[in-house]
Ligand SMILES: Nc1nc2c(ncn2[C@@H]2O[C@H](COP(=O)(O)OP(=O)(O)OP(=O)(O)O)[C@@H](O)[C@H]2O)c(=O)[nH]1
């Protein structure tokens with residue numbers, strides 16, 4: 001996973017490979033706080049699949065102190081067996097006032113991503129974001 | 133103009149627009165999309181599946197699908213045709229050896245029912261190379277004038293320098309907006 005300033009393309013944060021560990025534990029992302037000032041931010045998710053998947057989709061929710069701020073549903077449909085794929089979302093930040101205070105937000109924002117094949121849950125990940 | 137600017141120019145009559153980007157391997161599809169997002173283009177690997185860029189602006193979404201063009205991946209292209217609003221077909225203008233092959237692949241796409249009437253933008257990429265064929269030559273060589281069942285346009289470009297990318301995107305916006313206007317009139 002990585003995050004960028006969508007207007008300049010500048011890479012702000014990159015997770016490296018999390019692999020299987022990501023599915024068992026809550027992961028932590030230490031992101032530079034300047035990301036809160038970007039007019040648009042993009043997040044990219046990379047994944048590989050050995051198997052063919054027919055109706056791959058995901059649901060992603062961003063929570064701030066447990067309240068859902070943002071929700072993305074995305075239908076990928078078919079996933080090619082043995083493929084490496086990426087999904088980049090660009091969001092224009094209409095950040096509310098309190099989004100501007102990194103210290104208050106740090107550790108209170110979580111990104112929950114659930115992956116499905118049709119109706120069957122395949123995997124779920126949780127990333128907690130710290131602004132540093 | 134980046135993809136964000138493109139999104140801001142699309143009329144918001146439909147909730148989503150989908151652009152499909154295809155072409156032979158090594159044509160420069162991924163490089164074009166990265167260049168349009170101002171990302172680094174120096175270390176791009178061949179695409180072994182899909183790369184999707186989703187952009188959101190005021191509840192309106194643009195999804196751009198870039199699928200790998202290697203021979204082994206091409207049979208899977210058909211899984212991604214549904215609900216396409218515009219097709220971008222990328223050609224490596226310097227790859228004369230495979231000009232016929234790329235023409236055949238394009239010809240097959242244009243015969244697909246699911247892509248019927250979908251506007252097609254052909255990027256004649258790598259115009260920065262000395263050996264690149266000009267867009268006119270490609271039009272001639274691939275008989276593009278025989279395309280009559282949809283809007284089409286060929287645009288010379290270089291993903292390396294960024295030249296021509298914007299002009300191509302402007303054309304796409306106009307065509308997607310035309311189509312959604314036509315649908316609106318049909319409903320009324
Ligand atoms: N000189 C030049 N090289 C380019 C240009 N566009 C792409 N390339 C190079 O062409 C090679 C292939 O580019 P990609 O973007 O990976 O091509 P692709 O169409 O995505 O290929 P697949 O993912 O295999 O389908 C890379 O080495 C690029 O740097 C261009 O406009 N000019």
Ligand SMILES: [Mg+2]
Nearest residue numbers: 161162178179
């Ligand atoms: Mg590619």
